Amino acid sequence: MSKIIYTLTDEAPRLATYSFLPVIEAYAAKAGVGVESRDISLAARILAQFPERLAPEQVEPDALAELGALADVAEANIIKLPNISASVPQLKAAIVELRSQGFDLPDYPDEPSTPEEKDARARYDRVKGSAVNPVLRQGNSDRRAPASVKQYVRNHPHRMGAWSSDSKTNVATMGVDDFRSNETSTIVENEGTVSIEFFGADGEHTVLRPSVAVKKGEVVDATVMRTAQLRAFFEAQIERAAAEGVLFSVHLKATMMKVSDPIMFGHAIRAYFGDVFDRFGADLAAAGLNPNDGLGALLDGLSALPNGDEITAAFQERLATGPEIAMVDSDRGITNLHVPSDVIVDASMPAMIRSSGHMWGKDGAEHDTLAVIPDSSYAGIYQTVLDDCRAHGAFDPTTLGSVPNVGLMAQAAEEYGSHDKTFEATAAGTIKVLDASGTALLTHEVARGDIWRMCQTKDVAIRDWVRLAVTRARATGAPAVFWLDPTRAHDAVLTGLVNGYLAELDTDGLQIEIMSPVDAMTFSLERIRRGEDTISVTGNVLRDYLTDLFPIMELGTSAKMLSVVPLLAGGGLFETGAGGSAPKHVTQLVKEDYLRWDSLGEFLALAASFEHLATSTGNARAQILADTLDRATATFLDENKSPSRSVGSIDNRGSHFYLALYWAQEIAKQTADAALAADFAQLAGTLAGAEDVINGELIAVQGSPVDIGGYYRPDDAKATAVMRPSATFNDAIASL
Structure with missing residues (x-):
């Protein structure tokens, strides 16, 4: 059977x-x-x-x-x-x-x-x-809006919030000292193993991962988020939000990026409540209360501390007098800093865009927002959408084209495969990826608390991704655009591979382009507003981001997408x-x-x-x-x-x-x-x-x-x- x-x-x-x-x-x-x-x-x-x-x-x-x-x-x-x-x-x-x-x-x-x-x-x-x-x-991902669903939405459009040309909603991102700017990438020459090792400035040597299997031809990346600069960035954005009279909102992915993003979330809480941590940080640490778990977990745990009421009052005073934070539930006082899994960037940003660029304030009303996305790898695509809505108004579901996606995700490709290879540096030193002979393939200087990660992308997955993109372009007649940033190390390596694998396939009569994510977003938005379809061909993270963003604009929800993984x-x-x-x-x-x-x-x-x-x-x-x-x-x-x-x-x-x-x-x-x-x-x-x-x-x-x-x-x-x-x-x- x-x-x-x-x-x-x-x-x-x-x-x-x-x-x-x-x-x-x-x-x-x-x-x-x-x-x-x-x-x-x-x-x-x-x-x-x-x-x-x-x-x-x-x-x-x-x-x-x-x-x-x-x-x-x-x-x-x-x-x-x-x-x-x-x-x-x-x-x-x-x-x-x-x-x-x-x-x-x-x-x-x-x-x-x-x-x-x-x-x-x-x-x-x-x-x-x-x-x-x-x-x-x-396998790689094929996500698209079925014709029956698309037609239904055109006949029964969902509500889209109106946009104002003077909206103050924007994205803030680092651009320096972050994962994107510090990334290095290489192609593995021989099948075998690599190790990840820490060499401390004081002579300490720690093997972080003794053996990571690698295959011939796979792409291996490493990068580091410098947390001192991250903390300064958060502090600057808190001040900016206050000066501009907009809500402060942090947008991360503390679920899929289960090691790195909770740490960054914790730094956002430390930045916002800096005075509280200066006064009571030792008490919180001694009680095992970790800001990485969110403000809600901190407040819940304070009842067990002798001075818990005093610390709670300090947190509440900062919330009452500090720059306004976007709210998950204004009726219950749940802020965007309460739970790390409440504000997930791929879902929260489209919801904000659909709602006139607004999020909820503590007064229960909608307000313009500063959306803080620390790493600059993909933040620019959202700023592009915000600028487009300011210039052209809300999207009209009755006339929109579609942006289906072919996503590179097979065999834990790219960032989502980094969980077991992500580390918070315990001291200043150097983290190296070493091959079996001890030769350093990738090297980064780190300070205490920096977040270092390594990612892998198998060659068989990349080849299948390119083939699937060509297959979908042939089946639909729509242009297929690879969203690859030539100034980012990983994407530069992939661009060379994609060009080589495209040359092995029949692409006659097809429009296949390679563009940076910002340029690809601009191109896709121009077409979707004209009612035209454009296939986005992206890596793993952008796959998640785009297959929430465009379906929420097109269909009102990403739940109405057909998602097939051959x-x-x-x-x-x-x-x-x-x-x-x-x-x-x-x-x-x-x-x-x-x-x-x-x-x-x-x-x-x-x-x-x-x-x-x-x-x-x-x-x-x-x-x-x-x-x-x-x-x-x-x-x-x-x-x-x-x-x-x-x-x-x-x-x-x-x-x-x-x-x-x-x-x-x-x-x-x-x-x-x-x-x-x-x-x-x-x-x-x-x-x-x-x-x-x-x-x-x-x-x-x-x-x-x-x-x-x-x-x-x-x-x-x-x-x-x-x-x-x-x-x-x-x-x-x-x-x-």
């Missing part, structure tokens, strides 16, 4: 799965396709690290490792829903919840000293940040969109039994999964399911059956009912397989006839609090009962 692996993840996508997965299983079975689930949630990943501490019935298999191995075989067909990229506060919260559920887990040690603490910390660090994506993404081994990974709003949806469900999560991304990924299965296995019924699901999704959009915003209307569960109805109707109408049509004609009739009853059952439960048994690890029985409250709908699906 052909099979699809459907991942169980976190928050709202996990809850939606309780409702939608039974539909998928029932429909797929009629095509001889098995659907199996694998739990790669944060909770499951934590539990998988400590099997020896758990009772036999509590042990979780390492599903992520299993799927990582599966991604390397041609038969892989994995549907991957959004998962938590855990910051330290989220990781600690998940540990607390799991322990309350009876799982014997150790504390997360901030400063491990004993062998047991160091072991626990190492295990927890394996699931911290974006631990899932580098494992599963064993795996290098021949299989397929089908991603279902972003999960940035998922936490708010869970809060609403628990409070009033209403889930606003939009499963459109799941619908799009599922159709692509069935199509891939049909192509790779010759399963004709799988192709019918793919084609009919596409048509059903178009009807779903035309009939506006996505979840509404308020109690008393259809939510995520109702949207699944309508998708099941339209899908059954489309299968019943197709003529390629009469037996399949007959099976689904009966179901379609049952669902259509019971529409009012099913809607009544789904809506009747709304409005009251519900218990799902846990935020990070819901109780399956409780969550199933909440997410499948219509007996009529459940019975109809079971009848298949």
